[in-house]
Amino acid sequence: MDTKPISVLVIDGDTASRNYLTVVLQKxxxxxxxxxxxxxxxxSAWKDQPDIIxxxxVLPDLPGPELVNRLRQDRRTSKVPCVALSSQQDSQDMNALLSxxxxxxxxxxxxxxxxxxxxIPRLLKGESTAPKKHGILIAFLSAKGGTGTSSLCANIAMCLGSEKIETRVAVMDLVLPIGSIASIVGYxxxxxxxxxxxxxxxxxxxAFFKDNLPRVPNWYFHLxxxxxxxxxxxxxxVNRLDGILNSIMESHDYILVDMGRALSRISLPIIQRADVVVxxxxxxxxxxILTQTVWEYLKNQGIDPRRLYPLQNRAVGLEGLSKTELEQMTGLQIRFTMPYMSGNFTIANNRHEPVIAKFPNDSSAFTLKQAAIQIAELGQRSHG
Ligand SMILES: Nc1ncnc2c1ncn2[C@@H]1O[C@H](COP(=O)(O)OP(=O)(O)OP(=O)(O)O)[C@@H](O)[C@H]1O
Ligand SMILES: [Mg+2]
Known part of the structure; x- marks a missing residue:
């Protein structure tokens, strides 16, 4: 039996980070x-032939994608699994490295x-040397509570799930300290x-989430x-969230995440990865005013405006700012306006029923489906 220890090559220009990784991997x-x-x-990669890199x-002498390119072009390292661990979180960067x-x-x-x-063990077994197929990730958030984020997340997921029977839709409730999708759908x-x-x-x-993520009666998604x-x-x-999200993304076609109004260290990486940010x-x-501040922040964190789907929701009534006023104040281009549905939304929520099932002939059902279609299209475009 081959008992040669597995060797990992760490290429990192930052001494502290390199040393830290070394210790963790040695342990x-x-x-x-x-x-x-x-x-x-x-x-080192060519001479020492590590099992994984x-x-x-971000290196002082070579751009990461070029380094990977050269590894891939050499017979000795063409198949060695490579993981980019980046201090910059940038989707362009990510695409260049993956390509x-x-x-x-x-x-x-x-x-x-x-x-x-x-x-690492999965890569060594060759499980994901081919790029993994991931579903489309859609983050729902708002700058202020009570604006309808959870109701829209659940109802738009329902629209996506009822469109085609074979489409696998998952909803993940990340609102802390208490989620509310369970109480909306009656789980x-x-x-x-x-x-x-x-x-x-x-x-x-x-495979676990594929088999075990429950589907609530009447709602065409897994929760x-x-x-x-x-x-x-x-x-x-908290450190398990990323792994869980990845597994759900692997087992579903659309993953809608209710993030509420949390812009935290937990939610930011997910927002950065999202194909659509609603x-x-x-x-x-x-x-x-709060939305403008949040959008400034998100832009500074590298969120691509093309992935943003600002949705105006008239949750409280007919009064309030118009679309144009809202656009002027926030600097955002509103992509969709959800009309005030009077008591319909609340009635449907209280009965744990989707709006499109409770009021199938109402204009609100039609509007929700339209928003769902647009969001899905944007998701497919961003996903590439
Ligand atoms: N377009 C609408 N028309 C009428 N009522 C709406 C509309 N959108 C949302 N509501 C109602 O507004 C209330 C708040 O919705 P919801 O709980 O989804 O908001 P939220 O932003 O998730 O709130 P929280 O900050 O508590 O998480 C619910 O009673 C919902 O039924
Ligand atoms: Mg909510």
Whole structure:
């Protein structure tokens, strides 16, 4: 039996990060080789023939994609799994690296290391040397509470799920400390974000979510309910979220995430990865001001305006700012206006029924379907 330890080459220009990775990988039993420059990394990769290569694509001497390209073009390293662990989170960067032949791209964060350790054995088994198929990720958020984010997330997911029977739609409720999608759809079982995160990472695979993510009667999607109460939210193993999301993305065609109004370290990486960011905007003055601030922030975090889907929701009534006023105040181009549905939305929610099932002939059902189609189209375009 071959007992040669598995060797990992870490190419990272940042000393602290390189040393940290080395320690973590050595603790997991790997032999670690290091390089602080791209060229040095190439030489080591060709000479030492590591089993896997981890690189920070921002290097002093070579752009990451070029490095990967050269690894792929050489017989000795054409098949060695490569993981980009980037300190910059940039979707253009990510695409360049993946097209150059990098197997995985991750942003450096507290969640990256557990995911990396989970990933290495899979990459070595050759499980994901071909780029993995991922569903379309759609994030729902708002700058202010009570603007209809959760109701729209659940109802738009319902529209997507009822369009074609074979489309697999998942909703993930990430609102902390209490999720509300479960109470909208009438879900009471035990599996939720917190209990899923308590399971062994080896357990929560794509196959697990494919088989076990519950479908609530009347709702045509699978739900990973949120935290049921603040006490549970305190127990949430935050570093497991990324792995769970990845598994659900692998097992579903559309993944809609209710992020509420949280712009936290948890939600930001997900928003950055999303194919569509549905930003729900209310019609009152304070929402407009907050929305402008949130959008400024998101832009600074590298969110591509083309992926943004600002949706004006008249949740409280007919009064309030018009579309034009809202656009002027926020600098956003509103893509869709959801009319005030008087009591319909609340009645449907209270009965745990989708609007399109409860009021199929109402204009609100038609409007929701239209928004769902537009969001899906934008998702397909961004997904490439
Ligand atoms: N277009 C609309 N017309 C009428 N009522 C609406 C509309 N949109 C949402 N509502 C109602 O507004 C209320 C708040 O909705 P919801 O809970 O979805 O908002 P939220 O932004 O998720 O709130 P929270 O900040 O509590 O998470 C619900 O009672 C919902 O039925
Ligand atoms: Mg909500």
């Amino acid at each position: 997991s039993g790997y032999t670690v080789l290091t390089a602080s420059l791209g060229r040095e990394g190439l030489i 981890i690189l920070d694509p 150059a032949g990098c197997n995985e791209y991750m942003a450096k964060s507290s969640q990256a290391l557990p995911r990396l350790l989970e990933l 009471h079982d035990r599996l939720n974000l917190v209990t899923a995160a308590m399971q062994d990472p080896a357990q929560t695979t794509a 990973l309910a949120g935290s049921p109460d603040p006490e549970s939210a305190n127990q949430l193993a 930003l729900i905007v209310g019609t009152d003055l304070s929402t407009a």
